[in-house]
Amino acid sequence: MNNLETNIKILQPFLTRFKKEGIGNNINGQPAPSSSGETFANYSPVDNSFICSVAKGNSEDVNQATLAAKEAFPGWRDIDAKTRKNILHKIADLIISRAEEIALCESWDTGQAIRFMSKAALRGAENFRYYADMALQARDGKSLPSPTLLNVTTRVPIGPVGIITPWNTPFMLSTWKIAPALATGCTVVHKPAEFSPMTASLLMEIADEAGLPKGVWNLVNGFGEDAGVALTEHQDIKAIAFVGESKTGSAIMRQGADTLKRVHFELGGKNPVIVFDDADLDRALDAVIFMIYSLNGERCTSSSRLLVQSSIAEEFISKLTTRVKNIKVGNPLDPRTEIGPLIHKVHMEKVLSYFQVAKDEGVKIAAGGARIGNEGWYVEPTLFTEASGDMRISQEEIFGPVLTAIQFQDEEEAIRIANSVRYGLTGYIWTNNLARSMRVSNALEAGMIWVNSENVRHLPTPFGGIKDSGIGRDGGDWSFEFYMEQKHVGFALGNHRIPKLGIES
Numbered sequence: 001m002n003n004l005e006t007n008i009k010i011l012q013p014f015l016t017r018f019k020k021e022g023i024g025n026n027i028n029g030q031p032a033p034s035s036s037g038e039t040f041a042n043y044s045p046v047d048n049s050f051i052c053s054v055a056k057g058n059s060e061d062v063n064q065a066t067l068a069a070k071e072a073f074p075g076w077r078d079i080d081a082k083t084r085k086n087i088l089h090k091i092a093d094l095i096i097s098r099a100e101e102i103a104l105c106e107s108w109d110t111g112q113a114i115r116f117m118s119k120a121a122l123r124g125a126e127n128f129r130y131y132a133d134m135a136l137q138a139r140d141g142k143s144l145p146s147p148t149l150l151n152v153t154t155r156v157p158i159g160p161v162g163i164i165t166p167w168n169t170p171f172m173l174s175t176w177k178i179a180p181a182l183a184t185g186c187t188v189v190h191k192p193a194e195f196s197p198m199t200a201s202l203l204m205e206i207a208d209e210a211g212l213p214k215g216v217w218n219l220v221n222g223f224g225e226d227a228g229v230a231l232t233e234h235q236d237i238k239a240i241a242f243v244g245e246s247k248t249g250s251a252i253m254r255q256g257a258d259t260l261k262r263v264h265f266e267l268g269g270k271n272p273v274i275v276f277d278d279a280d281l282d283r284a285l286d287a288v289i290f291m292i293y294s295l296n297g298e299r300c301t302s303s304s305r306l307l308v309q310s311s312i313a314e315e316f317i318s319k320l321t322t323r324v325k326n327i328k329v330g331n332p333l334d335p336r337t338e339i340g341p342l343i344h345k346v347h348m349e350k351v352l353s354y355f356q357v358a359k360d361e362g363v364k365i366a367a368g369g370a371r372i373g374n375e376g377w378y379v380e381p382t383l384f385t386e387a388s389g390d391m392r393i394s395q396e397e398i399f400g401p402v403l404t405a406i407q408f409q410d411e412e413e414a415i416r417i418a419n420s421v422r423y424g425l426t427g428y429i430w431t432n433n434l435a436r437s438m439r440v441s442n443a444l445e446a447g448m449i450w451v452n453s454e455n456v457r458h459l460p461t462p463f464g465g466i467k468d469s470g471i472g473r474d475g476g477d478w479s480f481e482f483y484m485e486q487k488h489v490g491f492a493l494g495n496h497r498i499p500k501l502g503i504e505s
Contacts, residue, residue, distance in 0.1 A: 004334040011104040018052040023197050025055045026204045028068035029214030035060040045111035045341040045377045054197050057222030059230035065218035066236050069160035069187035072215030077157050077185040081136050088132035090210035092125040102199055106171050107332040109198040111341035114333050116295055124175035130459045131183035138184045138480055148496035155484040157185035159238040162231040166243045167193035167343050168298040174200055177241045180479035188217045191231055195343050197221050235259045246468045264472035264482050268397045269425035272418040273303035277312045279430035287454040289323055293381050296339050297401035301426045301455045306405040307414050313407045317385055324367040327381045339401055341377040348377040351400035354393055363387045389417035419445045425465035
C-alpha cells in the first residue's frame with residue numbers, strides 16, 4: 001500500500017481534472033449541466049478544501065433523465081440476457097482497471113480511510129460480476145400444473161427505477177443497488193448524495209465506456225429536496241431503492257404514495273453487540289472495535305451498543321478503553337490511518353452534540369469525547385461507559401466513532417436491552433454456548449445477525465432490516481424480486497368444462 005505522499009501525488013491529477021471540469025449530470029449517455037445552470041460546491045472533509053463544482057439537478061433534469069430511461073427500457077428489457085451479462089462484466093473489468101483512482105477519490109471525498117476504501121472498487125466489481133452471472137436466470141419461473149392447466153410463472157423487469165445512494169460508502173453502495181437493477185433489465189436514474197459525488201461520476205464514465213446503451217443508466221446530481229423529491233414523485237419511475245436515514249425513508253414513502261411506487265429502504269441502525277462471559281473475549285474485543293470504529297463509525301451496520309455481561313465487564317471495558325485510545329486518527333490517504341474525518345461539518349456537529357448529551361445523562365466518557373484540531377472534521381474515537389439502555393446515547397443513532405457500553409446480568413436482560421430501540425438492522429452475539437446463541441438470535445429483533453463474527457458480507461444472503469431500519473432485502477434473488485414483477489400464464493391441457501351462461505334451459 002502506498003504511503004501518504006505517494007497517494008497524494010497519484011490523486012493530484014484527478015483533483016486537477018475535477019476542479020477544471022466539475023461534475024455534471026449524465027442523461028441519455030451525454031454529459032450535461034443542470035437545466036438551470038446552477039451548481040453547488042463540493043469540499044473535502046480532510047481539510048475543507050474545494051474539490052469542484054457539481055451540477056445542481058432539479059425536477060426538469062430528473063424529468064429528462066426519466067424520459068431517457070423510459071425510452072431505453074424496451075430495448076434493454078428485450079436485449080439478449082447474455083449480452084446484458086457481458087456488458088456488466090465489462091463494467092466490472094473497467095472498475096478493476098481504475099481501482100486505485102476510485103479508492104483515492106473516495107477517500108478524499110468522504111474522509112474514509114484508504115485502508116478500507118482500497119477494497120471499495122474490488123467489492124463494487126464483485127457486485128457487478130455476481131449479478132452479471134445471475135442475469136441469465138433473472139426471468140426463470142416455476143411450473144405449477146393443475147388438473148386442467150399447465151401454470152407457469154416468469155418475471156419481467158418493473159421498468160425505470162430510481163436509486164438514491166448515501167455519502168458514507170457511495171461507490172460500493174451504488175454498485176450494490178445498480179448492478180441488480182441492470183441485470184434484471186430495468187433502466188436507472190441514479191441520484192448520489194450531494195456530500196460525495198465524485199465516484200458516482202467515475203462509475204458513470206465506466207458504464208459508458210463499457211458500451212451500456214444510451215439512456216439505460218442516467219445520473220442526476222443534486223439535493224434531496226429538489227432532485228430527490230422529483231425522482232420519488234415521478235409517475236414514470238416504478239420503484240425507488242434508497243439507502244439513508246429512517247426519517248428520509250419515511251418521507252420518500254409519502255412522496256411515492258400517489259404513484260403507488262414500490263420502495264426498498266436500507267435505513268438507520270442502533271445495533272447491539274452482546275458479549276457473554278463464555279465468549280472468546282479476545283476475538284470479541286477485536287470485533288467490537290472493528291464494527292464501530294472502522295469506516296469512521298459511519299455505517300448502518302455498526303455495532304454502536306456494547307452489551308457486556310457484568311461478570312466480565314470491568315476487565316473487558318478496561319482492555320477496550322486502552323485500545324480505543326490507541327486508534328490512529330489522521331489523513332485518510334495515509335495507510336496507517338484507522339479513522340479519518342467525518343463527512344461534513346454539519347454531521348460532525350451532530351456527533352459532537354452527543355458528547356454533551358452523555359455528560360448530561362451522567363455517563364462516563366472513558367475515551368475521546370472531543371473534536372481534533374481546527375482543520376477538517378475530525379472527532380476522537382469515543383467510548384461511553386456506565387450507561388443504561390434507556391438513555392438517548394443508547395437509543396439514538398449517532399453515526400460516528402462512538403460506542404456506548406451497557407452492562408447486563410443475564411440472557412433475559414440482554415435481549416430486553418437489545419430490543420428496546422426502534423431500529424432492527426443487525427445484531428452480533430458472542431458466546432460459545434450453542435443453545436444460547438440459537439435462543440438469543442431467535443429472540444433478537446433484527447434482520448441480520450452474526451454469531452461469533454463481525455459483519456461478513458455474502459452476496460447470496462438477504463441484506464436488510466426490520467422496524468425503523470428498513471423495508472425489503474438486497475442480495476441474491478431478493479434483489480431480483482424487488483426489481484421485477486411476477487407474471488403467471490395458464491395453458492389449458494385439454495377441453496376442460498367451461499360454465500355456460502345465457503343459454504336457454
